[in-house]
Amino acid sequence: MRTKLTIMGLVLAAALVAVGVVTAVALVVDLRAALALVAVAVLGYLLVIEPRIRRWGATDVEVDRAMPGDEMIPDGRGPTRAITIHAAPHEVWPWLVQIGYGRAGWYSYDWIDNDGRPSADRIVPEFQDLKVGDPILMLPGYGPAVRAIEPDRWIVSGDPEFGTYCWALYPARDGGTRLVCRFRQNWPITPGTLFWTLIVGPGSFIMERKMLKTIKARAERATAGHRTVVP
Incomplete structure (x- = not known):
């Protein structure tokens, strides 16, 4: 409830x-x-x-490249953002797969999107078994379901009506990882979608940028030898 009220208050x-x-x-x-x-x-x-801000951190190749889930909305559009993480894809994956409200959190500004509870700073074993059909909650009681998942590679959630979201891990040349996120939708141009673009769009960029940077920091810290598994 606190998350819903906070987001509504910020938009208002x-x-x-x-x-x-x-x-x-x-x-x-x-x-x-x-x-x-x-x-x-x-x-x-x-x-x-x-x-x-629509392509923050992403290269031309990453923006133009097809990603899992694109086929659900062939004429879709939306932001593609990315970050380099100095850890292998299999070392980043545990942080990614546990994401979501009521799980490990969103690694963003927790006072906004996680009821004020800190996002996990370690890998939590009970949140590692994500399956097709499981919801990834954004708010209490609301969030897209997983549509496809490939361990150590990508997660696709959402649907053609409301939009799809893909997190994908691509190996980098130095042994690291490029974490690329894409939201894709094909909404008609209306006052509502224009409002989203002008007000909610910048907010979602700020939150996603923080998420990417936090995942990077925690995965790199864990790779450097810090303990990451909850006893």
Whole structure:
């Protein structure tokens, strides 16, 4: 419940700030100036900022490469983000497979997405057996089900209606791993999807970036010899 309320509060606060800025400009100048400011800001975000955060950390090859789950939404689009981890794929996998609310957490900002509980900083044996059909909860009672899984390689969750999410581990030349994440959807352009792009989109980027960096840090720390298994 705390996670739901926190996320709803953040989205509402962002919307209120946007409305407040427009209202202030309209009061100080006029409505047309306020609308022009909004148009410039939206175009600036869509043309300059959004393309950058949509592919944070990913190479051209990774953005263009087909990933597991793409076939469920052939005409889909969405962000592809990646990070290099100095650990082998089989050493990163245990951290990835235990992800989710009510499991090891999301390795992101826990006060937002894990009811304030810290995400696991060790490999938890009871969360290692993820199967097709199991939910990966994002909020209490809500989360996409696993559609396909290949140990040490990738997890695909979601569905064609709401979108698919893929985490994939690719061996790097130096013996490390490229962790690549892709969200794919084919939503029609509506006020709701535009709202998602402008307000929720940056928030999801901030959360996912933190997740990738935390997985990297914990997998590399474990590989360096730290104890990782819960007794």
